[in-house]
Amino acid sequence: MQLEEFFSSAGPLRRIIPSYLPRAAQVEMAEAIAEAIESRRHLIAEAGTGTGKTFAYLVPAILSGKKVLISTGTRNLQDQLFNKDLPQIREALAVPFSAAVLKGRSNYLCLYRLDNAMHANRGFSRQDAAALAKIHAWSKRTRNGDIAEVSDVPEASPVWFQATSTLDNCLGQDCPDFSRCLLLKARRKAQESEIVVVNHHLLCADWSIRETGFGELLPNAEVVVVDEAHQLADTASNFLGVTVSAKQLQDLCRDTELEFYKDAADMPALRSACEDLQKEVKDFRLLFGVDVRKGDWRELAHNPKIKAGLDSLTEQLQALVAALKPASVRSKGLESCYKRGQNLAATLQAIVEDDSGKWIRWYETYKQSFSLNRAPLDIASEFQNFMQQNQATWIFTSATLSVAQDFSHFANSLGIVDAHSRSWESPFDYAAQSLFYHPRNLPMPSEPNYVQAVVEVAIPVLEASGGRAFFLFTSHRALQEAAQLLEQRTGHTLLVQGSRPKSLLLAEFKRHGNAVLLGTASFWEGVDVRGEALSCVIIDKLPFASPSDPVLQARLEAMRRQGRNPFFEQQLPSAVITLKQGVGRLIRDVRDRGVLLVCDPRLLKRSYGRVFLDSLPAMRRTRDIEDVQEFFAGRRS
Secondary structure, three states, X not given: OOHHHHOOOOOHHHHHOOOOOOOHHHHHHHHHHHHHHHHOOEEEEEEOOOOOHHHHHHHHHHHOOOOEEEEEOOHHHHHHHHHHHHHHHHHHHOOOOOEEEOOOHHHEEOHHHHHHHHOOOOOOOHHHHHHHHHHHHHHOOOOOOEHHHOOOOOOOOHHHHHOEOOXXXXXXXXXXXXXXXXXXXXXXXXXXXXXXXXXXXXXXXXXXXXXXXXXXXXXXXXXXXXXXXXXXHHHHHHHHOEEEEHHHHHHHHHHHHHHHHHHOOOOHHHHHHHHHHHHHHHHHHHOOOOOOOEEEHHHHHOOHHHHHHHHHHHHHHHHHHHHHHHHOOOOHHHHHHHHHHHHHHHHHHHHHHOOOOOEEEEEEEOOOOEEEEEEEOOOHHHHHHHHHHHOOEEEEEEOOOOEOOEOXXXXXXXXXXXXXXXXXXXXXXXXXXXXXXXXXXXXXXXXXXXXXXXXXXXXXXXXXXXXXXXXXXXXXXHHHHHHHHHHHHOOOOEEEOOOOOHHHHHHHHHXXXXXXXXXXXXXXXXOOOOOOOOOEEEEOXXXXXXXXXXXXXXXXXXXXXXXXXXXHHHHHHHHHHHHHHHHOOOOOOOOOOEEEEEOOOHHHHOOOHHHHHHHOOOOEEEOOHHHHHHHHHHHXX
């Protein structure tokens, strides 16, 4: 079947989806992907919002007859692809193909760990015990073991730790339930399927543990399609690094205690070592104070109390490993805990003692936890080697890959060479559907009264739009300050990030119809609100990453040492792509209309502002609030 025929107004897709509208850009993108697969040439494909890029890559990938791996940004997108998009294409194409969805191991029930929890010689809270009983009942009837099937136990519930495994605590082929392993069953299905849907975390996990995992996580693909590809470099950087966290240490202690009660109750020193390490983990967190923060490793090295605490933490971890050694012969579970303890001790030593200059080291603190981290300065060469070893054709696609029509920032971040780059603009009529408002006389973002000034210019826009707005911020501090000011100045319902889970805030925003949602990073992308409920997007300032971030600082300094310009090579293009994501929330449908308000005066007062403007859709622009009021008055009339 010809791609043009499939996507035509009289084609099979229109018969399956009556609301489907043909788009020239979608056909062109599908043809470009088909050509890339046929010629085995990598492709970077940017497709504006509304192009229909999912079908544009799925159809040629399926018709190629090759083994295709599709990686998405999130598990939600995985589920949408597998449960909605692929079935529709299967029906429209009338071509047989096998497909599977594969998630990370923590998304699958672990029969061994659930059995351990059900027979644990210690009490659970009433709530956790009830949740475990529900999971146990479900375990008797599930075929796939995907924990998303259990609707009455939230995925965020800590009790899932008792019923799922991690790479650290999985027993692999030594597991007594290995033959019934639901994760292994999912992997085997993936290896036998022609189309496999994963997410970036799983793709990078396969890459980073390829030499040490028991069997590859992913089948050998001939084509790899990376959707939401702008997120891949950050995900890859995380997976190439190493971390020792309070959670890892506490999980090791909890698992050791479970195995102790089952197979080593006559070894009280083992339980004491667990309790001592758990106390040391809590004490070490307290040394950082109450603040939640992210800091450079040098802060630890120059703080005598924290340095002493780190020494004590290391000693207690080594003490637990020493206590586990004689116990490890008792059971596979205790042997696994011993190996985990050894690995954590070695990782902690590698982080603490590293002075090679090839890695970035930093710490992060959370309300009751912490992490110590090490990541590579540059992942481009590593990812380039991964692509070359794989021998697949790679298709990278997203709505935000270029900066003023230049793809070099994205390509360089992953070491992509010898790839074609193509771009298709959104089919939406931005000139008619939207208005870009950039007010006059705002102070610079460094001024102390900046947030107050932003709220002042936002209020008449919110009055004109009748609420119905996303108010996006680059920091939580600015968000909280703006929320307090708006509570005193507007009667609109305010939905503030952090007050409730993101999914509940979004659901209430859609249901309410005229609320104002205040959000930071997680609301800048991956959020789809169509219709009048979202008629205005307000952005407080250009989204440059915080220069105080120790990871960013280290990367920028490395670029300076190489004689490169970190602002124009890293900071500016990253900010442009983030802004494009935020702006992309406004128009999600051919019937949508809305106003974009970007408050930062640097758009016109700094020479680099032109790069931002040249990267945005072709909106009509104004500096007058009267045009905004007229725009919304026209909608109501």
